[in-house]
Amino acid sequence: MSTYILDWIAPQYCVLCGLRIHGQQRAVSGPLCKSCANNLPPSPLLRCRFCGTELFGEDEICYTCRNRTHSYEEVFPLFRYRDAPATLIRSYKMSQRKSLASFWANLVYEVLQQRWPEYVVVPVPPRPEKIKTREWDQVEAIATRLEKRGVPVVRPLVRMASEEQKSLGREGRKANASKGYEYSPEYHFDAPQLVVLFDDVYTTGATAEACSRALLTNGTKKVAVLVLAMD
Numbered sequence: 001m002s003t004y005i006l007d008w009i010a011p012q013y014c015v016l017c018g019l020r021i022h023g024q025q026r027a028v029s030g031p032l033c034k035s036c037a038n039n040l041p042p043s044p045l046l047r048c049r050f051c052g053t054e055l056f057g058e059d060e061i062c063y064t065c066r067n068r069t070h071s072y073e074e075v076f077p078l079f080r081y082r083d084a085p086a087t088l089i090r091s092y093k094m095s096q097r098k099s100l101a102s103f104w105a106n107l108v109y110e111v112l113q114q115r116w117p118e119y120v121v122v123p124v125p126p127r128p129e130k131i132k133t134r135e136w137d138q139v140e141a142i143a144t145r146l147e148k149r150g151v152p153v154v155r156p157l158v159r160m161a162s163e164e165q166k167s168l169g170r171e172g173r174k175a176n177a178s179k180g181y182e183y184s185p186e187y188h189f190d191a192p193q194l195v196v197l198f199d200d201v202y203t204t205g206a207t208a209e210a211c212s213r214a215l216l217t218n219g220t221k222k223v224a225v226l227v228l229a230m231d
């Protein structure tokens, strides 16, 4: 349907400033006006390869991460989880402004082209409960749009149900922190060799680590992590 007709039957307003968005702009940036889209903070250039913390010296890895081990090569956040990007992500996830999916997919697509043109995207899978209730999956919505643009996307991972995790008990959960995600028994293809693991928000890195380990123990050679924002 033409975006001009859409303007009439379902007017759209900017998620950030509330300005009404018309025609062409609506097709380009979704529910974000031109000025807000242009004023998003630039991604910090110097950052720790593992936690994304901004760095001020010559090092590539921050002090905290030097004392930790990571199975993935680096994590690249589009934004820090604060200010306008945080508002956008919240309204995408919580209030379900689904029309933001294309906006995010465009940004993710650019980064993939620049940094990892040879890599295959693996979206972090949702909770099984979410699949059962057919709840909207905000990560998958972006992955699907990337696929439509020709980006290779595979889904070899599954997430354990929370009951399964609970049944492990506190100690068991600690010891099995890396078992929250596993390789899907239904995935019968060759393991993707170079993977960009994609998620919405990176907080402690536990999800990325668990997914990355599951991939690496099943034949993947390298994992990089790309997220919309880092908390």
Ligand SMILES: [Zn+2]
Binding pocket: 014, 015, 016, 017, 018, 019, 032, 033, 034, 035, 036, 037
């Ligand atoms: Zn705006």
Ligand SMILES: [Zn+2]
Binding pocket: 048, 049, 050, 051, 052, 053, 061, 062, 063, 064, 065, 066
């Ligand atoms: Zn770090």
